[in-house]
Amino acid sequence: MTKGTDPRPPLDPAALAGLAPRWRVEVVDETPSTNAVAAQRAREGEPEGLVVTTEHQTAGRGRLDRVWETPARSAVALSVVLRPDVPGARWPWLPLLTGVAVTEALRGLGYDAGVKWPNDVLIATGDGERKVCGILVERIEVAAGSTTGDRGPAAVVGVGLNTSMSAEELPVATATSLAVAGGAPVDRTEVLVAVLERLGERYREWLADPAALGTTYAALSVTVGRAVRVELPGGNVLAGTATRIDADGRLVVAHDGTETAVGAGDVVHARLA
Numbered sequence: 001m002t003k004g005t006d007p008r009p010p011l012d013p014a015a016l017a018g019l020a021p022r023w024r025v026e027v028v029d030e031t032p033s034t035n036a037v038a039a040q041r042a043r044e045g046e047p048e049g050l051v052v053t054t055e056h057q058t059a060g061r062g063r064l065d066r067v068w069e070t071p072a073r074s075a076v077a078l079s080v081v082l083r084p085d086v087p088g089a090r091w092p093w094l095p096l097l098t099g100v101a102v103t104e105a106l107r108g109l110g111y112d113a114g115v116k117w118p119n120d121v122l123i124a125t126g127d128g129e130r131k132v133c134g135i136l137v138e139r140i141e142v143a144a145g146s147t148t149g150d151r152g153p154a155a156v157v158g159v160g161l162n163t164s165m166s167a168e169e170l171p172v173a174t175a176t177s178l179a180v181a182g183g184a185p186v187d188r189t190e191v192l193v194a195v196l197e198r199l200g201e202r203y204r205e206w207l208a209d210p211a212a213l214g215t216t217y218a219a220l221s222v223t224v225g226r227a228v229r230v231e232l233p234g235g236n237v238l239a240g241t242a243t244r245i246d247a248d249g250r251l252v253v254a255h256d257g258t259e260t261a262v263g264a265g266d267v268v269h270a271r272l273a
């Protein structure tokens, strides 16, 4: 390292401003959760296109009250406010759409990334697949009596992406970072811009042509075709082969001579188990 250079520089606001008008990016220095900030703004009537990001997320949220842990400036944490004017039945595609956008952005930057149903992006490493990104989509209903009720419900799309974490900083054995997987320093601003550009493209396409996303998702999936164990929300476990993603974004698992479509759950890929 050259004397005086910061190994983990802050995000570059000028580069983020270049994403306007599609995305209005706000950088907060430190916050417990970018999703919480974006959700509050959505409740207050924020129009689509706000992006909240931070240098340090101190109490990141996963699904089911799990925690998402990232040291300062070692990751990208972003939360996007969307207001998709589509039937609620199509909303389960939002995390899948986001996974596609992140995967495409990472592939564009040279990483061997793939989507794991429903909300992870993995990177193939010499030591197997590791989670580099987690996605948390929350639906924000309009508060009763709100003067902004005409905007309808919002989706807060949260993305946590491990960029510059060292091997020692990885919070769990199943995690990796771009720096660890790629063996080279990572420009967080470049990653953030690439993700938001792909997200903008994929979101626009999905609004106009929902079927196209299914084909793209299948091509990027590292779950379809694999032996899986699915831990279902009620505690039951389904073991079988992931055969496809159905039109509602559910994972179809073949088992015991039948097929079950799963809408929510934690998947363990056989080779990771």
Ligand code: BT5
Residues within 6 Å of the ligand: 032, 033, 034, 035, 036, 057, 059, 060, 061, 062, 063, 064, 066, 067, 068, 069, 070, 076, 077, 078, 079, 119, 131, 132, 133, 134, 135, 136, 158, 159, 160, 161, 162, 171, 172, 174, 175, 176
């Ligand atoms: C997720 O949940 O993967 C969704 C994570 C979403 C985080 C973003 S950051 C921006 C926005 N603001 C928020 O507050 N949240 C979103 P889930 O599938 O439940 O996975 C959580 C599990 O991943 C944890 O229980 C750990 O096992 C593991 N984990 C925690 N931190 C990790 C990390 N940095 N990298 C990889 N795995 C991690």
